[in-house]
Amino acid sequence: MSRQVHSIRINEDGPREGFQIESASIPTADKIELIDALTEAGLQEIQIASFVNPKKVPSMSDAEAVVAGVKMRPGVKYTALYMNPRGLERAIATGRLSIEGIGFSVCASEAFLARNENATPAMRKRRKREMIDIAGKFGVAPANSGNVSAAFGCNFQGDIGLDALMGVIESVHEFAAEYGCKIERIGLSDTMAWATPDKIRRSLDAIYNTYSGIEVSLHLHDTRGMAMANAFAGIDMGVREFDTSIGGLGGCPFAAHKGAAGNLCTEDFAFMCEEMGHQTGLDLDRLIEAARLAERIVGHPLPGKLKDGGSLSSLRKAIQAR
Amino acid sequence: MSRQVHSIRINEDGPREGFQIESASIPTADKIELIDALTEAGLQEIQIASFVNPKKVPSMSDAEAVVAGVKMRPGVKYTALYMNPRGLERAIATGRLSIEGIGFSVCASEAFLARNENATPAMRKRRKREMIDIAGKFGVAPANSGNVSAAFGCNFQGDIGLDALMGVIESVHEFAAEYGCKIERIGLSDTMAWATPDKIRRSLDAIYNTYSGIEVSLHLHDTRGMAMANAFAGIDMGVREFDTSIGGLGGCPFAAHKGAAGNLCTEDFAFMCEEMGHQTGLDLDRLIEAARLAERIVGHPLPGKLKDGGSLSSLRKAIQAR
Known part of the structure; x- marks a missing residue:
């Protein structure tokens, strides 16, 4: 080994x-x-x-x-x-x-978006465009990176399955393409702690197989005691960047946990x-x-x-x- | 996958x-x-x-x-x-x-044994023999199982490397053989939380390769926040039994941690x-x-x-x- x-x-x-x-x-x-x-x-x-x-x-x-x-x-x-x-x-x-350049961030859960930012996906995209425009006026270009929040599940919407996650990641790529950007790095945020090592592994496997050369970073919460095991699964699959x-x-x-x-x-x-x-x-x-x-x-x-x-x-x- | x-x-x-x-x-x-x-x-x-x-x-x-x-x-x-x-x-x-039948347990750290049980390895083995004899009088036979405490390291002795661990596991087999027992199941106790997922993986790999058909159980402490990641690595390698x-x-x-x-x-x-x-x-x-x-x-x-x-x-x- x-x-x-x-x-x-x-x-x-x-x-x-x-x-x-x-x-x-x-x-x-x-x-x-x-x-x-x-x-x-x-x-x-x-x-x-x-x-x-x-x-x-x-x-x-x-x-x-x-x-x-x-x-x-x-x-x-x-x-x-x-x-x-x-x-x-x-x-x-x-x-x-x-x-840094404004990244193309998307929330995988519409229910969480409504609760956390009081927004629909369309509203959020419009706000993001405004931010990209304003940043541009300050000479800050959009970034070749994206982020998916609630990537593995949501307390208000339930599980985010692998197909749904991959759909969201594809939409991040499309959003970036509108600005001529190519996503080189994508962050996955387990905002409400729905991930398990198994989900991390299968998600990373699918992402690396679909988007050649992409880098993934992980943002993990320990609400259900899985953060370190998820991080280990991430390292094991090739993730080299973590938020801690x-x-x-x-x-x-906003996640409705008293003891989060x-x-x-x-x-x-x-x-x-x-x-x-x-x-x-x-x-x-x-x-x-x-x-x-x-x-x-x-x-x-x-x-x-x-x-x-x-x-x-x-x-x-x-x-x-x- | x-x-x-x-x-x-x-x-x-x-x-x-x-x-x-x-x-x-x-x-x-x-x-x-x-x-x-x-x-x-x-x-x-x-x-x-x-x-x-x-x-x-x-x-x-x-x-x-x-x-x-x-x-x-x-x-x-x-x-x-x-x-x-x-x-x-x-x-x-x-x-x-x-x-249950008395298992053949061995501590991988002499320093911990001295501190935890006030014993040398020879003293501990003698006590174990006494227990096996007494159990025999009650009709309880020795078990086809063993256990290694401080399997991955010890706060008083330091790292237990893979070679040392394998030596201890071999001594468990030899001890059992004295009684005509064959070790079918071995427990590894990370008594003082020196294990990492990596060590768990390499240890299990070596054990399964050396002792065909052996079952391993894990007893993990969370003193350094590794217990869940170690448990995941254990499941991943084929462990099906855990103490929790x-x-x-x-x-x-006895492990000299205030905040253990x-x-x-x-x-x-x-x-x-x-x-x-x-x-x-x-x-x-x-x-x-x-x-x-x-x-x-x-x-x-x-x-x-x-x-x-x-x-x-x-x-x-x-x-x-x-």
Whole structure:
């Protein structure tokens, strides 16, 4: 049985996805401290804020102040989430964020779209076009990438079968083609945690077989305890890029779960990668410290395990030093 | 990509492994209520007590009362843990437990053995012989099975490499051969959570290639967040039997972890199996109820996700009923 070693790219979503869901009002300085700690741990891409309606998501009303306060390391991408032209304009106006080309994102569930964004698929596409137009005025071209949210299922619509998923991915390609873009990379978001390793495997198999040379990234939630097994299945099938959250921060405020667990946990996932010989470029000890900081900031236990269980590298050192 | 469907056997360890580690003194009646709930959920094998020194493990001093109080369903195996002849005698004396043939268990780490059982490998083997002799007097023969604890690594000794593991498994076979037994089934216990899916895969590959027809069972801890991914790798390689704990109860009191997470979580694992089409024979809704009961009994949050996140079968029903 051969052991192939890969580089795995880990994009940190904790500051955005995590703080967005916390009910407590977290001081801006704490958010900045965590983001700086994540930079120190070696992360190359960190989503640090969400430019959404502050009336709907008050925890993100300090987005501009967070972006202004972060110690930015050259070469690291600091990104933000924006779901409409107004959010995009705010993000661009900071002058400090990596404004990537607007990707072609589609939601696999109409029911979730209605609930989460109060939109029909046609409305969402129209908004996306507006964003692409506005971005164009700022010199930002559309991207050769796409994303599918609720890719494996939806709490309000049910299972998204493989044929449905492939149909949605094809529609992403068609949407991109309207702008002369060719999808080179597609993200699959398991927004409401309907994926199992088996579904991940079959979906990736179909995607790689249908779209030669395409790269897939995964965004996984741990609401039903499957995130790490799904991530392993992803690595096994050739996925080299994952969104994660420090300490397992996160969840989805619109997904109707009281006890929604967070995203795939950054340090636990990095541990798995490194222990299996895959390179993440991350400093595991610093990640663990950042996870403990995140826990102190939110004021309640976070689901990540490694921050309590400890890494093996530290145990190996202690055993060798005896 | 073919989808093979299997029967997965889930052995519940929560009442023993879980309550053993809880510092609070849990009322005997609560333990019995949980065990009865686990029976109702369809489990076919439940480890319900540990006959250990009550001075060392006070939480298990009511083992006899627990065994006496459980509503036993015919056909279900109710087992107990015993690590020495005295414990075995106590278990047999209850007259209500499934006393299986004494298996040939070996610890892969001498350092852990010293710490956990205050024994050398030779001492442990001598104790095991005593137990086999005593069991023989009660008409209980040695079993055609073995177990390796600390199979993948040890917090006090470090990594257990594949060659070392295979050496230990060979010694289990030799030990059994002394009694004219042939090992048909071997359990691998990741006692201190050093396994990764990669190690699981390579170990199983080597074991199946070396010992034709052998069955392997896995006992996994989630201390570093790997339990579900390891379990998936196990299923994928052909493992059909797993030890789990309801709600993710458990941990190892001797493993020097303050924040030790528990065992592979019964209901989360059963969910993964069922969603992937493998049959467990378990009632997921009742398992979730039992997990919530376990949480109320121990008085603090347990790590299992499904009890908070909810199963997909219930969401599917709700969506269809609209």
